[in-house]
Amino acid sequence: MKWTSALAIYFLFWSLSVFLVLPFGVRTTDEAGAARVPGQAESAPHEFRPGRIALRVTVVATVLFLLFQLNYIYGWITPQIIDRLIPAE
Structure with a gap:
């Protein structure tokens, strides 16, 4: 396999x-015990840490x-x- 193909597959x-990874470890503002900003969705994360998420995703x-x-x-x-496992019809 060429390295460019491997890089494209890694990107996929x-x-x-x-x-x-994104849904794991997310705490909403209500779960964190903080006050919500007016207009903030109830499901919005309290703290968004893109560096930590990128590291987890990379691993x-x-x-x-x-x-x-x-x-x-x-x-x-x-x-x-x-x-053999899924025979064609």
Whole structure:
């Protein structure tokens, strides 16, 4: 696999991981015990820390990409295995 393809696939894993990581560890203003700003949504996070979220996303994306890369190299899950598990109609 070319390094440009690997980079593109890593970017896809990273952007998917954003949606996996974003809901975890979020506390609303009511849960934090602070007063809400007028017009603020009830579900809005009390503190938004983009650096911490980016670090978590990078860790999750790297682990997923490494699993993908190892599967690409060693062929643990192949299209033939998937065809056996889910037969075509």
